[in-house]
Amino acid sequence: MTTTLSYRLPQKRNLVTELPGPQSTALAKRRQAAVPAAIGSSAPVYAADCDGGIIVDVDGNSLIDLGSGIAVTTVGACNPAVAEAVAAQAHHFTHTCFMVTPYEGYVAVAEKLNALTPGDFEKRTGLFNSGAEAVENAVKIARLATGRNGIVAFDHAYHGRTNLTMALTAKTMPYKHNFGPFAPEVYRMPMSYPFRDSFGVDGVSAAQQAISMIDKQIAADSVAAVIIEPIQGEGGFIVPAPGFLPTLADWCHDNGVVFIADEVQAGFCRTGSWFACEHENVVPDLITMAKGIAGGMPLAAVTGRADLMDAVHVGGLGGTYGGNPVACAAALAALDQMTELDLAGRAKHIGDIITEKLTATAESLGAQNPIGEIRGRGGMIAVELVTPGTIEPDANRAKSAAAYAFSKGVIALTCGTYGNILRLLPPLVIDDDLLNEALDILGDAIAAG
Incomplete structure (x- = not known):
């Protein structure tokens, strides 16, 4: 199978000096x-x-x-369609701040993500700068919408380098060492890691163990959200056993807990589907996205149920650079390329x-x-x-x-x-x-x- 993309540079490995030169x-x-x-x-x-x-x-x-x-x-790092979209937008304006003078590109990206993400319910999308910022905002939304504080994350998780996302991240070195204290009300549960855990490929039992620990250590009515990477990234590309994600999502639905899929690394066709959670037909309440979204331009997003997203007061979400117009133009071109190719x-x-x-x-x-x-x-x-x-x-x-x-x-x-x-x-x-x-x-x- 080959792409229809023509390359500007020869696609050949060629070493002309020792490395580094x-x-x-x-x-x-x-x-x-x-x-x-x-x-x-x-x-x-x-x-x-x-x-x-x-x-x-x-x-x-x-x-x-x-x-x-x-x-x-x-x-691609210089996809022609993305490069042309960036140049065209930069020729007109590079920034106004969507919170001051809005523009169509932001709205168009939101419409596109509302349509692409799993779930046939009404959605809203907010745009941000990085994966960590998207995760922070998803947690804010979940806490405000539910009136609860507890956030459940998992062993081997990586969610970012900000204070809250460091608290959600499992690995100490190099991400957390001596950077605390961290944001409170974050609880860590065991992840399904079939190669290493005792449940092996029994994802349902692994999820039930995590749910039992949540019930005992926190109580469902104190949990605002469960956040999980459908395929963990920095933690080791861990694919949870079949049944793990659906069982967790069902428990969240039954207990009024917001299920957040962190698709920052696994999203946008990377796993053979638009989003990794789709492999088990899991429909998250909120989904966080970044990385592959805009062909290399800095952009991130939170897309989710309209009732959750609209629960936040005016001014509660935003940021000076969030949804930058050049990044939005790149995203629209990149998303089209993902479909066309x-x-x-x-x-x-x-x-x-x-x-x-x-x-x-x-x-x-x-x-x-x-x-x-x-x-x-x-x-x-x-x-x-x-x-x-x-x-x-x-x-x-x-x-x-x-x-x-x-x-x-x-x-x-x-x-x-x-x-x-x-x-x-x-x-x-x-x-x-x-x-x-x-x-x-x-x-x-x-x-x-």
Whole structure:
């Protein structure tokens, strides 16, 4: 399967210097004197140009991109339709603030998201700047609409870096360490993690355990919302066992609890459907979105039931830059491209290629196979690395595999509570040949240890 998109840059891996090259090294020295060390980067090369599945660095090296800027450049980093929409809007105005002088682009994006998101009820959409900001606002909406305070999140969750979203996030390092105290009334429950938990593929029982803990530790009538990533992102691309999400959603519905699906990373065709919650026909009350929404421009959204969204008083939601007109123009173009290029179907195709290739790698390694599990959906696939013959996490192997792949010109990201996951998020417009080449290199990287 190929896309109908034509590429501006050659879709070929090509290394002309050692990595990093001299110009990237020089920029790294400038960065050290200007940028806090706390802001890290996965790859020590500096981008000069990007297109399709290729990133060209300042030294002229062409690297294969398996990260999409963390699931952002779904339609490509310089999709022509998005670039044209951005330029056209910027030619007229870049900002007025929707809360001062509104504009059609904001309304059009809201209409589009109301139509695309699950649920046939009346909806409203508010636009914001980042995934964390969307999550914060979803929690605000749920608390005000229900008159309750408690928020339930889950083990391995990642929801952002602001104070409230750090409280919702499970992993301490590097996201929470010594940044507290955190926002109160946040409660953490066990997540369905089939590879590791005792319930395995019994998602209903795993959900019932979490619900029992909620009832005992908080009580349903004190819970404003349950927030969950339908496929966890930073936590390790964990796909809960079948039945886990529907059982939680049903409990929320029965108890007047707002069910929030955090689709910041998994949304917008990434998993082979517009939204990951659709794989089990789960209809959230509120859905948070960002990353892939606008082809690389900063934009986020909360879409949900009209009665919940409209419960908030005038002025209770908003922000100076939320729904910026240039970002809205980019979003409308990107969403059209997702439909025109059938990127949901493309994601399924990519997932099949990745799974087949890496399964062959695992089988070829026999007793020394460090791949504990290949999981995910569509273009959101995890490779969990373990000590062969066990489920003991091997973070060092994940780190060394990513480093080996980088040395050969392939950018692959790591993640997971235990740091032992290789996460694959290629642009959904990546060329098949380029993807297969990257996976061959990644297979060698995993085998190298």
